[in-house]
Amino acid sequence: MPSTKVYLSGTETAVDPEAARISVFDRGFLYGDSIYETMRTAGGHPVELARHLARLHRSADAIGLVLPWTDDVFATRIAQTHAQTGNPESQIRVIVTRGVGPLMLDPRRSGDPGVVIIAQPLVLPTADAYRCGIAAVIVGLTKTQGSMVDPGIKSGNYLGSIQALRRAIAEGGDDAILCNAAGEIAEGATSNVFFVSAGRIVTPELQGGLLAGITREVVCELAADGGQVVLETRVSPDALRSAEEVFLTSSVRGIMPVTRLDGRTLGDGTAGPTTRGLLARYGGYLARAEAAARSMVGPTGG
Numbered sequence: 540m541p542s543t544k545v546y547l548s549g550t551e552t553a554v555d556p557e558a559a560r561i562s563v564f565d566r567g568f569l570y571g572d573s574i575y576e577t578m579r580t581a582g583g584h585p586v587e588l589a590r591h592l593a594r595l596h597r598s599a600d601a602i603g604l605v606l607p608w609t610d611d612v613f614a615t616r617i618a619q620t621h622a623q624t625g626n627p628e629s630q631i632r633v634i635v636t637r638g639v640g641p642l643m644l645d646p647r648r649s650g651d652p653g654v655v656i657i658a659q660p661l662v663l664p665t666a667d668a669y670r671c672g673i674a675a676v677i678v679g680l681t682k683t684q685g686s687m688v689d690p691g692i693k694s695g696n697y698l699g700s701i702q703a704l705r706r707a708i709a710e711g712g713d714d715a716i717l718c719n720a721a722g723e724i725a726e727g728a729t730s731n732v733f734f735v736s737a738g739r740i741v742t743p744e745l746q747g748g749l750l751a752g753i754t755r756e757v758v759c760e761l762a763a764d765g766g767q768v769v770l771e772t773r774v775s776p777d778a779l780r781s782a783e784e785v786f787l788t789s790s791v792r793g794i795m796p797v798t799r800l801d802g803r804t805l806g807d808g809t810a811g812p813t814t815r816g817l818l819a820r821y822g823g824y825l826a827r828a829e830a831a832a833r834s835m836v837g838p839t840g841g
Contacts, residue, residue: 540625541624541625541626541627541660542555542624542625542626542659542660543555543556543624543657543658543659543660544556544620544623544624544657544658545558545559545620545655545656545657545658546616546619546620546654546655546656546658547559547560547561547653547654547655548607548608548652548653548654548655549653552619552623553619553620553623553624553656553658556657559655561636561653561655562639564639564640564641564642565636565638565639565653566636566637566638566639566640566646566649567634567636567637567653567695568636569642570644570696571694571695571696571697571698572602572636572637572646572649572695573634573635573636573637573694573695574595574598574599574602574604574634574635574692574693574694574695575595575632575633575634575635575693575694575695576591576592576594576595576632576633576693577630577631577632577633577790577791578591578630578631578633578753578790578791579628579629579630579631579661579790579791580621580628580629580631580661580832581628581825581828581829581832582828582829582830582831582832582833583621583622583627583628583832583833584618584828584832584835585614585617585621585631586790586825586828587753587757587790588614588617589610590753590756591633591753591790592610592613592614594693594751594753595613595633595635595693597691597692598692598693598694599635601689601691601692602637602692602694603646604635604637604652605652606635606652607635607651607652607653607654608654613633616654616656617631617633617656617658620656620657620658621658623658624658624659624660626658626659626660626661627661628660628661629658629659629660629661630658630659630660630661630662630791631656631657631658632655632656632657633654633655633656634654634655634656634657634695635652635653635654636652636653636654636655636695637649637652638650638651638652638653639653661791663791663792663793664792664795668795669794669795669796669810669818670796670809670810671796671798671808671809671810672786672795672796672797672798672799672808672809672810673712673713673714673787673795673796673797673798673799674711674712674713674714674797674798674799674800674802675707675712675713675714675715675716675727675785675787675797675799675800675801676706676707676710676711676712676714676715676716676800676801676802677715677716677718677724677776677779677780677800677801678703678706678707678715678716678717678718679718679722680699680702680703680706680715680717680718681699681717681718681719681720681725681748690719690725690726690748690749690750691745691749691750691751693750699717700715700717700728700729701728703715703717703728704728707728710802711802712799714727714728714730714787714795714797715727715728716728716732716779716800718776719747719748719749720748721747722775722776723743723747723773723774723775723776724743724747724774724775724776724778724779725743725747725748725749726743726749726750726752727787727789729789730752730787730788730789730792730795731743731749731750731752731754731755731787731788731789732774732779732785732787733755733758733769733785733786733787733788734774734778734779734782734783734784734785734786735782735783735784735785735811735813735814736778736781736782736783737783738783738813739768739770740762740767740768740769740770740813741769741770741771741772741774741778741782742755742759742769742770742771742774743771743772743773743774744771744772744773745771747773747774752788752789752790753790754788754789754790754793754794755788757788757821757824758788758794758817758821761817761820761821761824762817762820764820765816765817765820767813779800780800780801780803782800782805783805783806783811783813784796784805784806784810784811784812784813784814785797785800785805786810786814786817793818793821793825794814794817794818794821796809796810796811796814796818798810
């Protein structure tokens with residue numbers, strides 16, 4: 540039966556969520572002094588695990604955190620936690636905190652880093668949602684507004700995105716699209732942004748202050764495989780509003796069409812032809828990942 544399991548570093552096995560405990564003095568809880576990665580499985584194996592772990596290393600280096608495990612240990616623990624859920628497929632979050640310490644900011648006073656792995660049933664949007672898309676709102680906020688957090692670090696500090704999403708919901712949207720300090724389009728609350736203009740696929744450049752998404756990278760590769768070049772450039776809100784098609788990318792949802800932006804319907808209100816083509820390629824990419832995972836396991840499960 541599908542379930543959610545949580546593994547905590549220093550324990551033998553994953554436990555049910557209600558049995559998972561961390562200290563109230565953990566710096567991830569107190570200050571958002573943590574990094575994380577979210578991924579999904581295909582064929583029971585994490586999709587693009589190597590890229591996720593590489594980004595985890597980059598985030599750790601950026602905040603001066605030494606990861607307590609090797610990549611092999613991360614991979615083993617992730618696999619074990621997923622296996623214990625009994626889920627055909629899982630959504631997995633890996634969190635690394637700086638550890639437990641006194642009620643003060645000084646990171647030198649923290650203990651050993653802690654790791655939390657959460658595996659829960661993978662729940663995807665419906666086929667109708669991928670066809671009809673979602674409503675998004677461009678908000679005049681940056682993910683790290685009022686802080687000094689590099690948007691390229693996947694940290695546990697997400698208050699900026701939460702505030703942006705609250706504003707988008709208040710304006711009738713399902714998701715928020717954030718701007719950078721210069722007022723240019725940066726990224727979604729938990730996603731990267733793409734659009735189609737004059738038949739060309741465009742996405743904000745990384746130098747504009749956004750997270751280098753794993754699925755963003757995959758979509759650029761899939762577009763190239765189909766003979767399409769993705770233009771990475773500075774994007775104004777007006778350029779996005781006048782786009783023929785808009786879609787968001789993330790590790791769990793994959794490619795999510797945006798069919799209503801700032802209250803205006805895009806096209807005929809359904810995913811456009813370029814988005815549909817990329818959705819088909821992305822589905823093939825996941826099918827190949829699943830087939831590769833199952834071939835590694837083998838028919839006997841060994």
